[in-house]
Amino acid sequence: xxxxxxxxxxxxxxxxxxxxxxxxxxxxxxxxxxxxxxxxxxxxxxxxxxxxxxxxxxxxxxxxxxxxxxxxxxxxxxxxxxxxxxxxxxxxxxxxxxxxxxxxxxxxxxxxxxxxxxxxxxxxxxxxxxxxxxxxxxxxxxxxxxx
Amino acid sequence: xxxxxxxxxxxxxxxxxxxxxxxxxxxxxxxxxxxxxxxxxxxxxxxxxxxxxxxxxxxxxxxxxxxxxxxxxxxxxxxxxxxxxxxxxxxxxxxxxxxxxxxxxxxxxxxxxxxxxxxxxxxxxxxxxxxxxxxxxxxxxxxxxxx
Ligand SMILES: [Zn+2]
Ligand SMILES: [Zn+2]
Numbered sequence: 001x002x003x004x005x006x007x008x009x010x011x012x013x014x015x016x017x018x019x020x021x022x023x024x025x026x027x028x029x030x031x032x033x034x035x036x037x038x039x040x041x042x043x044x045x046x047x048x049x050x051x052x053x054x055x056x057x058x059x060x061x062x063x064x065x066x067x068x069x070x071x072x073x074x075x076x077x078x079x080x081x082x083x084x085x086x087x088x089x090x091x092x093x094x095x096x097x098x099x100x101x102x103x104x105x106x107x108x109x110x111x112x113x114x115x116x117x118x119x120x121x122x123x124x125x126x127x128x129x130x131x132x133x134x135x136x137x138x139x140x141x142x143x144x145x146x147x
Numbered sequence: 148x149x150x151x152x153x154x155x156x157x158x159x160x161x162x163x164x165x166x167x168x169x170x171x172x173x174x175x176x177x178x179x180x181x182x183x184x185x186x187x188x189x190x191x192x193x194x195x196x197x198x199x200x201x202x203x204x205x206x207x208x209x210x211x212x213x214x215x216x217x218x219x220x221x222x223x224x225x226x227x228x229x230x231x232x233x234x235x236x237x238x239x240x241x242x243x244x245x246x247x248x249x250x251x252x253x254x255x256x257x258x259x260x261x262x263x264x265x266x267x268x269x270x271x272x273x274x275x276x277x278x279x280x281x282x283x284x285x286x287x288x289x290x291x292x293x294x
Contacts, residue, residue: 016210063165
């Protein structure tokens with residue numbers, strides 16, 4: 001962990017998650033634009049109108065759908081408070097469309113690759129998708145993780 | 148890269164890939180049992196009878212199906228010869244079922260998480276799946292990558 005920012009330029013990268021649920025469907029894209037800032041952007045359709053939680057979960061295992069994605073991701077060493085993977089709310093329109101855009105220092109792309117995006121209501125996980133490596137503007141050497 | 152084996156114990160982990168194609172469907176599991184050995188194991192159904200190539204591709208991007216998974220993965224510093232992601236053949240029975248098991252030092256789990264498994268015929272990519280983090284026997288601290 002200690003050397004992540006030192007080797008930032010080689011670790012900058014991009015990811016994509018195809019999000020799927022019983023009714024919901026969307027795409028989220030991630031770009032680590034500098035060692036401290038991950039930009040997340042996406043559109044999800046087919047949600048119930050209103051607010052939903054957006055989370056990174058520990059695992060990308062969708063073998064039993066969103067149920068096998070594990071708990072909300074948290075970086076080791078995070079000091080109390082909200083978990084790193086708690087990324088706030090997405091609000092769907094009456095038509096069920098939610099747009100999401102976030103510039104965040106809470107997550108680094110190299111810590112979330114292979115994990116999942118999960119959309120929650122208070123009661124359930126309504127949709128999820130594996131966070132997968134994609135080719136990106138900043139991916140000079142085609143690898144996310146420098147280790 | 149240089150410090151991967153030194154920090155091996157903390158990097159040992161497990162992954163799963165749900166493989167999907169027009170007719171093919173299967174599951175592949177990965178466990179890094181020691182710093183040098185990744186065990187891969189899986190069953191794929193719905194293949195045409197006979198031999199197919201099994202490859203790790205660079206990207207896990209399935210936004211355009213297997214077409215967006217990029218090229219065959221190769222570790223940096225691999226010295227010539229077969230690419231690291233070229234994992235040999237799987238042979239399907241007359242019923243279209245292929246079982247695959249490999250103990251390999253060619254790939255490390257922390258280098259392939261977020262990438263994809265792709266099944267090839269000579270002509271085309273017939274099925275693919277994102278390699279996602281799963282909970283595993285050896286995953287003490289819930290992270291694959293130690294960086
Ligand atoms: Zn959750
Ligand atoms: Zn290929």
